[in-house]
Amino acid sequence: MSSQFSYTRIAVDGSARAGIYHTPHGDIPTPIFAPVGTQATVKSVTPAQLHELGASLVLSNTYHLYLRPGADLVAEMGGLHSFMQWPNPILTDSGGFQVFSLAGIRKIDADGATFKSHIDGSMHRLTPEKSIDIQQKLGADIIMAFDECAPPHDRAYNEQALERTTAWAQRCLQTKTRDDQALFGIVQGGVFDDLRIKSAEWTASQPFDGLAIGGLSVGESKTEMHAVMDKVVPLLPQDKPRYLMGVGSPEDLVNGILRGIDIFDCVLPTRLARHQSAMTLTGRINMLNAIHTHDPNPIDETCSCYTCQHFSRAYIRHLISAREMLSSTLISIHNLYTLLRLVRLCREAILEQRFTSFAQDFLSQYNHPVK
Structure with a gap:
């Protein structure tokens, strides 16, 4: 050792x-x-x-x-x-x-x-x-x-x-x-x-x-x-x-x-980003879906990452449609932040002796929705 x-x-x-x-x-x-x-x-x-x-x-x-x-x-x-x-x-x-x-x-x-x-x-x-x-x-x-x-x-x-x-x-x-x-x-x-x-x-x-x-x-x-x-x-x-x-x-x-x-x-967060999929704490979002074309909201309104603080779903979908490299970067930043945020929340819950209930609540709400 x-x-x-x-x-x-x-x-x-x-x-x-x-x-x-x-x-x-x-x-x-x-x-x-x-x-x-x-x-x-x-x-x-x-x-x-x-x-x-x-x-x-x-x-x-x-x-x-x-x-x-x-x-x-x-x-x-x-x-x-x-x-x-x-x-x-x-x-x-x-x-x-x-x-x-x-x-x-x-x-x-x-x-x-x-x-x-x-x-x-x-x-x-x-x-x-x-x-x-x-x-x-x-x-x-x-x-x-x-x-x-x-x-x-x-x-x-x-x-x-x-x-x-x-x-x-x-x-x-x-x-x-x-x-x-x-x-x-x-x-x-x-x-x-x-x-x-x-x-x-x-x-x-x-x-x-x-x-x-x-x-x-x-x-x-x-x-x-x-x-x-x-x-x-x-x-x-x-x-x-x-x-x-x-x-x-x-x-x-x-x-x-x-x-x-x-x-x-x-590799999942960056691989999903290259395939137009954004991760959230409740499931995945297909950012190429036409429903986002006029959407002024961020990928995740609860997220503090650079992407969600600055860019709309409409802009990210435009980048994907135009095959701009920035789409992969912005979704990768968001996906990585989502997982890093999740483990930080888990750590806080363990430190505060409430992780078991946190995990139960999280898993009951997480269901991979396709939007």
Whole structure:
């Protein structure tokens, strides 16, 4: 474990926790949502805008940055913080999920994964050692163990993948050398209780700086996702942060926090923005809908983001219709703010010992309306 990282739990309401994760690049108030900057940029949003939104943690992707521009170049430029001009904490994933998503152009064995680049078709190999080496060169504050994300309902595959994930995690622990990076272990096992429990107990017993739950939001039902969290989270240490990987819809954030999750990340807010969909605390709005053509109101009258303080639904719909890039930026700013606002409201509710009722009220009103 790294001496430069620590988690302070401030308040508990049921299983929900409010805390602070201390890192060399600043404190992360938890629960927290991390915008995803896959290729060292959160799509269509500048670092200054992210700062204004109140983001404290950003995620970048090991697989993509390894292929382009390359970890050596990022290291030459002073690491990710300098390269992308983000002075606050950064998390990099291990590349395991991206390899999983390359079905048909990758081969996995006990030692690692061989895969074909989606950029130029060139062949590459990732091992636990190489994943850690790349992440150490990238220089993020939080780095992830190299794991295998398996199809959630395939029992035989999950058994094999869990064996590999466990062996690879041990190799990651042995390979990491930088004390200014926190290494998180990842719990896998699909939707199978016994596999998840086995993985959680083993991962919790190791000297990781934090624990992540992987392999969710990859095709299982919401009920199955919740069941996995219900089994896994109680087995994780109280004095380390818990990270639910790749999950970021409003109802998933609230359900995760309700079960004791501290950190979330997802591409959803910026991806939805590029598809003309705005997030609110009661559901999504299709901004291309003709009903907005003459609407002088903001996306959300309760929202304090830059977009809602300055622009009408009519203007945003015009930008979409005219295929102007600004539409993606304005909706991304709003969507990111909405999720960051939501986790702040959750944190306040935990601190004030009213989160259970807050969560019940929120979930009863949230229903994904299409307008």
